[in-house]
Amino acid sequence: MRFTGHMLMRSLNVRRSRSVTALLAVTVAATIATALLNLYADAHAKLAQQFRGYGANIVLSGYALDQAELPVKADEIAAPLAYIAAKTSTSKPLVVVGTDISALMKINDFWKVRTTDGEPDSVAGAKAYSTLAGSSVVINGALLDVHPGRVVTTGDADESRLFIPLPKLRSVAPLIRVHTVLLLSPGTPDQLNARISELRQALPGVTVEPVRNLLDTQLSVLSRMRAVMMLASLIIAVIASLSLWSSLTAAVLERRKDYAVLKALGASNVNVTLLFLLEQAAIAMAGALVGYILGCAVAAAIGYYNFHSPVYPRIAVLPWVLGVAALIVMAGSIIPLQRLQKIRPAAILKGE
C-alpha cells in the first residue's frame, strides 16, 4: 500500500507538466459542468422572477373579500381595489378606485409615471387627469378635493381611472366594498398554481384566478428554456468527455516507457492497470474539485451579469460532478488500458 502511494505521488510529481495538462482538461470540463448544473437549477427560478414585471399574476374577486382577512405572505404584494362610478364637479363621468397606493404602484411597476405638485398619494391615469383638469370629484353627492400628484400612462383601462387611498374614499362613500384584490406572488408556474389552490381553500366565496395569459406564457417560455439548457449541458458534457478521453490516451502513450520498465521489473498487468487508474482517478478528483469551485464562481458571475442576482453554489452539484468525472475517466480508460496490456517491454525499451 505504501509502495503504491509512493509510486502514485512520484508519478504525478515527476511528469508534472503532463499531469498539469490532464488536470487542466478535467478542471475545465468540471468548471463548465458545475456552472451549467448550478445555472440549470437556478435559471428557471431566475427567469420566473423576470415575469414579475408583468404585474399582478393572481386576481381575487368577489364582495366576500371586503370582510375577509387576506393571508398575504411576506414576499407577496396585494392591492385591494374598490371601484365607484363618480363625476367631476364639471359633471363628466369618471371611475374612482380606492386602493393601497404604494402596493398598487409596486405591482404595476411598468406604469410610466409623471409627478406633479399634487398629493403623492393620489394617482390619476393620463386620460382621467386631463378630464379632471383641476376640478374636484363628486361621489355620492359629496364633494372630494383630489389633486393627483402622479399621472400614469398604462395603455389599458386604468388610464381612465383615478386612484385614491381607500380610507379617503370611505370617508365619502362609507358603504363601498372591496371587490377585487390584485396579488403579485413570486415563483414558478407550479408554485403559483399551488398558491392559488391554497387561497381558494382559505377564502370560500371568493373567485381566485390566475392571470392566465401570464401563467401560460411563463410556462411555455420556461419549459422551452429548460429544454435548451438541458441540451446545452449535454452537448458540453460530450465535448468535455472527449477532451478527457484524449488526455487519457495521451497519458498512456507518453508513459509507455515507464510501464515497460515496470513490467520488465515484474509488475503484473493488474499492478500496472491499478497504478494507471489510481493516477487518473487522483487527477480526475483534483480536477473535479477545483472545477467545482471555479464553476460555482462562473455561475455566480453569470447570475450577477445576466440576472442581476447571484446564483448561489449548490452543494448537491458536487457529488454529481465528482461522480461523473470519475465515471468518464473510468470509461475513457478502457481503450488506453487495452493498449497498456499490449505493451511488450522489450520492444519499447529497445526504442522501437
Added chain:
Amino acid sequence: MFFLRLLYHSFRRQPRGKLLAGVAVTLSVMMATVMITLANNVEDRMNRELRAVGANIVVRPAGTALDLSIPGTALHTDPSDPYLSETDTLKAKQHFWSHNILGVTPMLNGATRLDGAQVPVIGTWFSHAMALDHETFVTGTSKTHKWWTVAGAWPREDSSEVLIGKRLADRMSLHPGDTLSISNAKLPIRGVLSTGGAEEEAIVTTLPTAQRLLALPGRVSAIYISALTKPEDEFARRDPQSMPPPVLERWMCSPYANSVAYTIDQAVPDGDAEVVRAVAQNEGAVLSRISGLMLLITVCALIAGAVAVSSALASSLFERQREVGLLRSLGATRSLIGSLFLLEATVLALLCGLVGFAGGSWLATAVSDTLFGSSLGWNPALLPLTILVAALVTLGGSWVPIRRALEVHPSIVLRGDLA
C-alpha cells in the same frame, strides 16, 4: 511543393492521431453550430412564444373619452358614445408593418338584459378569415387571446351562436345546446368560455350578432393587436414629436412597439393606438435575459471545444516528436515546423468544420422541431461564421501543444530518451 508533400504525407501516415483530433474538432464544431444556431434563433422563437401573453397594442376610439368600465358590472352603452368602425380593423393590419402583425381582433362591448338582469355582451372574431390584397389572413381571439378555452365548441364566424362565460353559466345554469332568446333573437349556446377574466361573466358572440343585439351596426369598441416587436431600448422611448426628420425615419423603420403603434395610429385616423405597457415593457427584459444566457452557454461550449481539440492534438503531436527532431536536425527552423503543424490544423479545421456544420445544422433543426414545433431551415449565412469559429477553436487549441512539441531538443528525441 515539398511543404505540401509533407502535409499530404502527415495525413496519410498518421490516420489514427488525425482521426482523434478530427473527431474532436468535428464534434466541437457540431456542438458550436447547434449552440450558435439556437442562440441566433432562440430570441426570435421566444419572442413569438411571448406573444402568447396577448395584445401589445390596443386601438381605442380617438379623443379623450374615458373607459368607464368597472370589473364585475355590466357596462351601459349609449349609441352616441364614440366607437371605431369595423373597417378600421383592416386599416390596423394593412400598413408598413403588416408582416409584423400576428393578429388583430375587434371587440364590441355592451350590455343586454337576460332574465331581467344586466349581462355584459362581447362581440368579437374567433377565427375570422380577413381578405387582404393578395392573401387571406386568419385572425381573431385564436391569435390574440390564446389563453381562452372553451368547453364545447367555438361559434362559427357567420352564425348567431354564442359562448357563455363560465361564471355566468354556473350562476344561471346554462349549458351548451341551450338556446338564449334575447330581444327576439334566438342564440344557440355552443360552449362555455373560461378565460380567468371578466369575460367569464359575459355572453361572448360573433361580431355581427353583438352589433345586432346592441343596435350598433358596423361599430367596434376596441381593436386588439398582437405585433411582433423589437425589445424596447433608449432610442425606442424617445418622443417621435421631438425628432428631426432623419431620426424619425430611422425610428419609424425599427419595429419597436412604440413605432408600430405610431404607424397604426396614423393608419387609423379615428382611433388612438396605444402600447400596452405591461406587455411591451417586459418582453424586452425577458428576451434579453434569455439571449444573454444563450450567449454565455455558447461561450462555455466553445471553451470546452478548444480544450478538447487541444488535448486531442497534444496526443497526436506527441507521437510525432521524433519527426520534429528529425526535421530540426535536417535544418528546418522551428517556425517552419510550427507553420507546418498550424497548416495541418487549419486543413483539419476546414474539413471537420464543414462536416461539423452539416451535422450541427441537422441537429439544430431537429431540436427546434421538437422544442418550438417549427423548423429553422438551413441557414447558410452561419457557415462562414462557423468555419471561422472552427478555425479559431482549432488554432487556439493547437497553440499550446505545438509550442510544446517544438521545445523538445532534437538530440534528446532522436536518442530515444524521451518519456
